[in-house]
Amino acid sequence: MLRSVSRVHRVSTRGFTTQWKQQRDADVYAYRAIKEGMRSRAAYKLDEINKRFGNFLRQGAIVVDLGAAPGGFSVVASKHIHLKSITHDRWNSIEDMDSHFAPADIARSVGGMQVRRKFGQLICVDKQDMDPVPGAVFVRGDMNTDNTYQKILYALNGKEADVVISDMAPSTTGQKEQDHFQIMQLAEEALHVADKVLRNGGTFCCKIFSGGDEVDFRKDLESSFLKVKGFKPAASRKSSKEIYYIAKGFVPAHLTTELSDAKQDDHGE
Numbered sequence: 416m417l418r419s420v421s422r423v424h425r426v427s428t429r430g431f432t433t434q435w436k437q438q439r440d441a442d443v444y445a446y447r448a449i450k451e452g453m454r455s456r457a458a459y460k461l462d463e464i465n466k467r468f469g470n471f472l473r474q475g476a477i478v479v480d481l482g483a484a485p486g487g488f489s490v491v492a493s494k495h496i497h498l499k500s501i502t503h504d505r506w507n508s509i510e511d512m513d514s515h516f517a518p519a520d521i522a523r524s525v526g527g528m529q530v531r532r533k534f535g536q537l538i539c540v541d542k543q544d545m546d547p548v549p550g551a552v553f554v555r556g557d558m559n560t561d562n563t564y565q566k567i568l569y570a571l572n573g574k575e576a577d578v579v580i581s582d583m584a585p586s587t588t589g590q591k592e593q594d595h596f597q598i599m600q601l602a603e604e605a606l607h608v609a610d611k612v613l614r615n616g617g618t619f620c621c622k623i624f625s626g627g628d629e630v631d632f633r634k635d636l637e638s639s640f641l642k643v644k645g646f647k648p649a650a651s652r653k654s655s656k657e658i659y660y661i662a663k664g665f666v667p668a669h670l671t672t673e674l675s676d677a678k679q680d681d682h683g684e
């Protein structure tokens with residue numbers, strides 16, 4: 416009798432401890448975000464990813480931030496890339512610029528380096544509204560519609576992006592398969608945008624929930640980028656299936672033979 420009581424106690428204590436640790440991890444970053452005036456705990460994830468993967472958010476970079484609301488990632492990106500600060504409290508919104516616009520074609524570059532600029536450019540995209548980030552442009556739209564992509568092109572005004580970030584996530588249902596399926600669709604949309612707008616050598620960082628289909632997604636990434644890594648930041652809840660893929664060294668479609676040559680050289684070394 417005594418033995419069975421102590422066994423139950425041990426099991427429940429372990430369960431409680433794990434739950435408590437997860438809660439504590441979540442709270443540490445949530446508390447820090449409030450204390451440091453961050454819009455969300457997600458800010459710490461991007462900061463860590465950027466540091467860990469070669470500070471790809473460089474001064475003067477052009478960044479497209481997909482799934483930007485409430486703006487944790489956007490504020491971090493804006494600090495690294497130096498935005499020309501515009502002090503009014505409204506967005507530079509695409510709709511404000513011109514309601515009957517034609518998207519500008521992207522002028523494709525050949526070189527694999529970021530153009531030197533004093534100020535960067537940040538394009539925040541979300542289907543929900545968010546508070547303005549001074550100096551950034553807001554594209555309100557659903558990434559599942561073509562119109563949103565056209566608005567992004569318009570915001571880029573013919574320039575290529577150095578970085579595309581996607582923190583897009585569906586409202587989770589608790590049904591892991593469905594959540595996984597939905598986020599993989601969003602990740603595919605984000606990769607489609609990255610394929611179209613990234614410069615040669617650019618970086619793509621994308622959130623997914625693991626569940627099986629990420630294996631094919633990773634293969635897709637490997638066919639367009641020199642290096643692909645999966646990473647779970649410290650601010651990500653341990654219990655969450657969330658992973659970020661960081662893909663560096665984008666090779667545009669017209670140069671993909673260069674990518675296979677570079678990969679063969681890598682293996683040959």
Ligand SMILES: C[S@@+](CC[C@H](N)C(=O)[O-])C[C@H]1O[C@@H](n2cnc3c(N)ncnc32)[C@H](O)[C@@H]1O
Pocket residue numbers: 454455457458481482483484485486487488489540541542543556557558559582583584585586601
């Ligand atoms: C986890 S939140 C992003 C957090 C944000 N990156 C931050 O740092 O504060 C996910 C966002 O993805 C957006 N989202 C989900 N589906 C979308 C879609 N189809 N098109 C555009 N945004 C979408 C949601 O509206 C939500 O704001």
